[in-house]
Amino acid sequence: MPHILLPEGLPGISSGFAFRPETAKPMRELAHILLHDASTLTPGERELIATFVSTRNDCYFCQTSHGAAAAAHLGNDSKLIEEVQHDFFRAKISDKLKALLVIAGQVQQGGKNVTAESVEQARLHGATDLEIHDTVLIAAAFCMYNRYVDGLATWQPRDPAMYASMGEHLATHGYLTPSVKAPPLEVTK
Amino acid sequence: MPHILLPEGLPGISSGFAFRPETAKPMRELAHILLHDASTLTPGERELIATFVSTRNDCYFCQTSHGAAAAAHLGNDSKLIEEVQHDFFRAKISDKLKALLVIAGQVQQGGKNVTAESVEQARLHGATDLEIHDTVLIAAAFCMYNRYVDGLATWQPRDPAMYASMGEHLATHGYLTPSVKAPPLEVTK
Numbered sequence: 001m002p003h004i005l006l007p008e009g010l011p012g013i014s015s016g017f018a019f020r021p022e023t024a025k026p027m028r029e030l031a032h033i034l035l036h037d038a039s040t041l042t043p044g045e046r047e048l049i050a051t052f053v054s055t056r057n058d059c060y061f062c063q064t065s066h067g068a069a070a071a072a073h074l075g076n077d078s079k080l081i082e083e084v085q086h087d088f089f090r091a092k093i094s095d096k097l098k099a100l101l102v103i104a105g106q107v108q109q110g111g112k113n114v115t116a117e118s119v120e121q122a123r124l125h126g127a128t129d130l131e132i133h134d135t136v137l138i139a140a141a142f143c144m145y146n147r148y149v150d151g152l153a154t155w156q157p158r159d160p161a162m163y164a165s166m167g168e169h170l171a172t173h174g175y176l177t178p179s180v181k182a183p184p185l186e187v188t189k
Numbered sequence: 190m191p192h193i194l195l196p197e198g199l200p201g202i203s204s205g206f207a208f209r210p211e212t213a214k215p216m217r218e219l220a221h222i223l224l225h226d227a228s229t230l231t232p233g234e235r236e237l238i239a240t241f242v243s244t245r246n247d248c249y250f251c252q253t254s255h256g257a258a259a260a261a262h263l264g265n266d267s268k269l270i271e272e273v274q275h276d277f278f279r280a281k282i283s284d285k286l287k288a289l290l291v292i293a294g295q296v297q298q299g300g301k302n303v304t305a306e307s308v309e310q311a312r313l314h315g316a317t318d319l320e321i322h323d324t325v326l327i328a329a330a331f332c333m334y335n336r337y338v339d340g341l342a343t344w345q346p347r348d349p350a351m352y353a354s355m356g357e358h359l360a361t362h363g364y365l366t367p368s369v370k371a372p373p374l375e376v377t378k
Contacts, residue, residue, distance in 0.1 A: 003308040003325075004318035020322055022222050026215035033211050059300065103340075111248065111339025119192040129193035133209055133341065136192075140336035147329035150300025151292075152322065 003153045012061030012156050013149050014180050027145070028175050034138050035069075036174030041131055043171065044073030045097050046138060048084045049104050053139045055085040056108045059146035061156040065179075068167025096125040100135040107139035192342045200351065201250030201343050202334060203369050216334070217364050223327050224258075225363030230320055232360065233262030234286050235327060237273045238293050242328045244274040245297045248335035250345040254368075257356020285314040289324040296328035 006015040017024035035046045047070035054062035067081045074080060083091035088101050099122035106113040114136065122132055149156070162180075169179040195204040206213035224235045236259035243251035256270045263269060272280035277290050288311035295302040303325065311321055338345070351369075358368040 003303060003305065004321050016322070016326075020319070020326075022226075023219060023323075023326060026218040026222070029215040030212060030219070033215070037211075057299065107336050107340045110246065111336040111341075114192060114340045114342065116192065116342075130209070132193050133205070134212075136340040137205075137209075137212060137337055140333045140340060143336055144329045144333035147296050147300040147332055148326055151296045151303045151325040151329060152300075153303065153305075 001153065002155065003151075006152065006154065008155075010155070010180060011162065012065065012154050013145060014178060015154050016148055016152055017178070027148075028177075030141060031145070031175040034134060034141060036170075039131075039134065040128065041100075041134065042073070044070055045093075045100075046134070047073055047171075048081070048093070048097065049101065049135060049138045050142050051081060052084055052088065052101055053104050053108050053142040054146050056105060057143065057146035057150075059150055061149050061154065062142065062146050064163045065166050065170065068163040069170040070167075071164075072167045072171035094125070096122065096127050096131075099125045100127060100131065103132065103135050104139035107136050108143060111136075111140070190342065191344065192340075195341065195343065197344075199344070199369060201254065201345050202338050203367060204343050205337055205341055206367070216337075217366075219330060220334070221364040223323060223330060225359075228320075228323065229317065230286075230289075230323065231262070233259055234282075234289075235323070236262055236360075237270070237282070237286065238290065238324060238327045239331050240270060241273055241277065241290055242293050242297050242331040243335050245294060246332065246335040246339075248339055250338050250343065251331065251335050253352045254355050254359065257352040258359040259356075260353075261356045261360035283314070285311065285316050285320075288314045289316060289320065292321065292324050293328035296325050297332060300325075300329070 007018040010018055035050060036043060039046065047066050050066040051063055051070050054066055063085065067085065071078055071081050080091055084093065088098060102118045103114055103122060106115065106118060119132060166179045196207045199207055224239060225232060228235065236255050239255040240252055240259050243255055252274065256274065260267055260270050269280060273282065277287060291307045292303055292311060295304065295307060308321060355368045
């Protein structure tokens with residue numbers, strides 16, 4: 001049961017967003033820029049970084065919804081998503097993305113954990129400063145989103161079809177508008 | 190030395206914001222709503238939550254700048270700020286704020302660490318659902334800001350006067366505009 005009276009029928013972060021539309025707006029915009037807007041990292045690569053960090057933070061809703069968005073971008077290769085979540089060095093992804101995932105994993109543990117060596121490795125594999133910046137910020141931002149979703153104890157249904165549909169919506173439309181329908185009645189604060 | 194080529198002469202998060210104005214905009218807006226806009230928690234109380242979480246995350250720039258903003262709101266009582274940072278149960282703050290700091294400390298460790306008991310305690314001391322929501326989100330957001338600042342290895346000068354001036358600016362004007370002057374030349378990406 002959620003820790004506060006959130007609108008019913010909305011899974012995960014959607015319920016927090018409906019409860020507090022003022023903070024939802026910049027949080028949606030940040031996700032949209034980092035994951036969906038034009039970038040030299042593909043949307044699929046960026047969703048994999050988000051999925052990986054959410055897995056390390058043990059956030060079911062975020063790892064499953066962003067895993068579904070990554071799958072929608074990457075030919076629905078669910079095996080690839082699982083490998084990135086749990087053993088990314090074996091996954092069929094570029095060496096550059098592996099090096100960026102190392103940095104993302106360091107950020108998840110704490111900002112000071114990022115080493116000059118891991119940044120140098122990413123650069124040797126072709127990562128630009130902007131790609132390194134965005135990797136650090138995606139990882140940092142998911143340390144926020146994950147804590148928000150679990151810190152409110154939001155409803156996180158175990159329904160693969162719902163996440164698949166959400167992933168398709170996110171991959172197509174991004175993050176500025178809700179990816180699940182609002183409930184019929186809104187709970188007042 | 191920063192991990193990427195950030196604009197010189199800008200401390201902490203300001204250098205990341207100048208490097209990537211697109212992501213700076215929603216990050217500034219979120220901080221402004223959470224810490225500066227109207228709320229039943231005073232700006233001083235909310236800055237104390239931000240300072241406390243940044244201290245737990247060992248982020249020098251954020252704990253010092255938000256500690257200075259809290260001090261600017263709270264009669265420059267630097268002893269109070271230090272107590273909240275390191276031993277808040279002894280600090281002269283309300284029982285409600287102490288209960289909210291317990292929740293913030295749980296969020297800092299991970300969203301799932303928030304307990305129904307700590308939420309119930311906050312409610313017994315008069316906290317509303319919106320105040321509990323905002324406490325969770327302030328704590329979660331500073332897990333992002335702190336990781337961003339340290340994950341890029343930003344320049345974080347040890348200059349009390351600079352932080353005092355920044356704290357005054359933040360307490361007066363909030364977070365939508367820079368609190369330190371831009372450097373004469375901007376580094377291109």
